[in-house]
Amino acid sequence: MDKVIFIGAGNVACHLAPALHEAGYDIVQVFSRTEPSACNLAEQIGARFTTALAAIDPTADVYLYAVTDSALPGLAARVNAPDALHLHTSGSTGLDVFAGHARHFGVLYPLQTFSKHKAIRFPEINFFIEGNDDFARRKVREMASTLSRHVQELDSAGRKRMHLAAVFACNFTNHLYEIAAELLAEAGIDFRVMLPLIDETTEKIKTLSPYEAQTGPAVRNDRNITDKHLALLAGKRELETIYCLLTDDIHAIHQKGQNP
């Protein structure tokens, strides 16, 4: 199997590296600026680690960058292995971040949210892949396919849009849960009473479109309720504005009968 080096030891790397290790990939080294992160991940998969760019082994077959979008261009330019395959896992960075630095490069983007203390079922993840040539495309498909059956090609523009949609469907959704938890805590109510409602909200969109699934005061344009709600949000950061904008946007879409 190919010799792989991980650049980065954050949430994505900490799930992806062990999964690839399990799948038989030989992960020889982990690079991270943060020594404890590099060391922990490396130990877990029997790899070496380094915090020095200059100490990255130049003889690997694949360099897999799982780092923040802001760190990626600088690292891509400085890892010196021009004949190896260079892959990143970012939703919003183009394939071309590697252009000029490597012959073969690609993207292995897992559409998933990774948290340190929560195990992930890789076979259920949708992977979106891209490569600059046949070799890169074949190699990245091979790698993704060892983890999941759900692998498809998507270009950088499509992936950027997918990542934006994921921010709405995952990060922003989770933030609405944060807000709900905060409102309930003020009333002395445990957030966990919401879980069956949240489950059903998720369950519904498996058989209905989100448009068909919508319920509540906004879609009914029940100003009687929304005014009461706004009064409860007064003085809480920007929550009144967030409530109004989301309510108006629901109303706008449903009034026009747009069914996206």
Added chain:
Amino acid sequence: MDKVIFIGAGNVACHLAPALHEAGYDIVQVFSRTEPSACNLAEQIGARFTTALAAIDPTADVYLYAVTDSALPGLAARVNAPDALHLHTSGSTGLDVFAGHARHFGVLYPLQTFSKHKAIRFPEINFFIEGNDDFARRKVREMASTLSRHVQELDSAGRKRMHLAAVFACNFTNHLYEIAAELLAEAGIDFRVMLPLIDETTEKIKTLSPYEAQTGPAVRNDRNITDKHLALLAGKRELETIYCLLTDDIHAIHQKGQNP
């Protein structure tokens, strides 16, 4: 068993009435201004129906109002059965909507989202109940308990806050799914690719708090990504503003280290 009359034949009534009927309640009549709705629901549970307020049977034991918050006060004032038990199912209307019209009254609030073409598992629903006297409290607890083991008392102020939290966790969340579906449709991508991500987002908050579960560019304050995303949202209703407000609110909460 008590004789029950349903006032309303919308989403909530269409799930609740059959469930109570199954549980042995004798639902004798359905009232709705909309004849096809009244007729359909009544047929389903072997009840009579009427669209005329004056024709509501005054001899029932329980009048169960599952109507919009704006219709509720008018109906509560006009159903003439002062000695029966009057119950409503509204999150945001107080118990006192019945005061002056009835001796015994209460609230049976199911914390759930009801859509016409999606079956509901009642035993998993959290019911929040309230009553103006011991008789009402006992009767409403009895009714809720035939449907679910998860029944607790909550006063009108607490219920209003709960309903507000539910709008964030359910209706607004579903709207974020609507937006994600819209963005993906523009890129020719099926919304269903998001389902494993959405499932995991919901799954995570069963073991982590929403605060601990948060990931993505906003919590990392990665302006590099958020700027790219904003460019993609330009000209789409108020989506840029919604994106900015949610991103800033995530950043504000996580920067302050507030863990609600």
